[in-house]
Amino acid sequence: MKPSDILRGACDMHVHSGPALVPRGIDHVQAVRACAEAGMRALVIKDQHVPSGNVAQIIQQYFVKKEENFNVYGGLILGNTQGGLNPAVVEAAVGYDTKVVWMPVLSSLYNREMTAKLSSAGKSTLPKPKFPIRFNPPQTILDSCGKLLPEVCDIVQIISDADIVLATGHINPRTEIPPLLDEAVKRGVKKIVVTHPEFFRDHTVEQMREYSDAGFFVEHILATIYSNKLTYDELFTYITEGGDNIIISSDLGQIGRPDPVKGLTAFIREMQKRGLPDETLRRIMCENQRTLLNLEPFGAE
Numbered sequence: 001m002k003p004s005d006i007l008r009g010a011c012d013m014h015v016h017s018g019p020a021l022v023p024r025g026i027d028h029v030q031a032v033r034a035c036a037e038a039g040m041r042a043l044v045i046k047d048q049h050v051p052s053g054n055v056a057q058i059i060q061q062y063f064v065k066k067e068e069n070f071n072v073y074g075g076l077i078l079g080n081t082q083g084g085l086n087p088a089v090v091e092a093a094v095g096y097d098t099k100v101v102w103m104p105v106l107s108s109l110y111n112r113e114m115t116a117k118l119s120s121a122g123k124s125t126l127p128k129p130k131f132p133i134r135f136n137p138p139q140t141i142l143d144s145c146g147k148l149l150p151e152v153c154d155i156v157q158i159i160s161d162a163d164i165v166l167a168t169g170h171i172n173p174r175t176e177i178p179p180l181l182d183e184a185v186k187r188g189v190k191k192i193v194v195t196h197p198e199f200f201r202d203h204t205v206e207q208m209r210e211y212s213d214a215g216f217f218v219e220h221i222l223a224t225i226y227s228n229k230l231t232y233d234e235l236f237t238y239i240t241e242g243g244d245n246i247i248i249s250s251d252l253g254q255i256g257r258p259d260p261v262k263g264l265t266a267f268i269r270e271m272q273k274r275g276l277p278d279e280t281l282r283r284i285m286c287e288n289q290r291t292l293l294n295l296e297p298f299g300a301e
């Protein structure tokens with residue numbers, strides 16, 4: 001199949017378009033129009049500092065035609081600027097048809113520790129906001145005994161009741177992810193994404209496969225290719241050895257990088273060059289995302 005055919009019906013569940021506090025190369029409307037014109041099925045806006053449900057709804061209303069069969073959804077990161085680990089914020093976001101809730105990202109304690117390590121090693125870190133957020137203490141989802149905070153359990157319950165996606169964000173893979181996944185399973189969350197476990201190089205392929213085999217979805221992203229943290233060969237290994245429950249997200253929108261459509265197209269070409277079957281590409285770019293976003297199965301349009 002041509003890359004443009006594989007892209008038809010694909011979803012991108014992690015797009016960093018603007019306006020945003022982190023300077024962006026494209027805005028939400030440009031990202032939505034590019035994806036809809038490529039025949040994609042859906043996009044989720046991941047703003048690092050504010051919930052994006054309401055902006056997604058107004059863009060859906062005025063910038064997407066009915067016949068395009070395209071959905072733009074909001075996401076919510078539970079960072080300090082979004083209200084932190086606050087169940088009321090999550091309830092409100094559900095009301096705006098938000099589809100993905102991420103545990104803390106830039107303000108998580110683990111993110112702070114890992115980026116400090118990377119920058120002291122001279123490696124590139126995450127893009128910075130236009131101004132430093134002063135009231136921004138490091139966040140953890142655990143209490144001092146290592147148990148999940150009660151508000152995190154409430155948030156997990158809201159996500160379960162709404163049947164939307166719980167994503168791990170940038171929390172600690174050893175101390176925070178395991179109790180979160182246990183609680184999510186216990187409370188009946190059906191759509192769980194382990195956010196780009198390759199990002200800080202803190203997971204082996206075997207661990208990624210274990211997540212997938214346990215019914216969780218493992219997200220891999222393309223932005224790390226452009227920041228030279230990951231190669232297409234490594235990504236190919238993660239996809240071929242990491243189990244069936246994989247999703248590819250662009251994580252693009254940054255200045256100087258391709259837009260999501262161009263990034264996803266380049267990814268398809270690189271994987272086809274390495275012999276990845278079209279059915280696998282469809283599964284990790286379209287079908288798994290449709291399950292996670294509760295969209296009709298492929299072939300329905």
Ligand SMILES: [Zn+2]
Pocket residue numbers: 014016046251
């Ligand atoms: Zn991202």
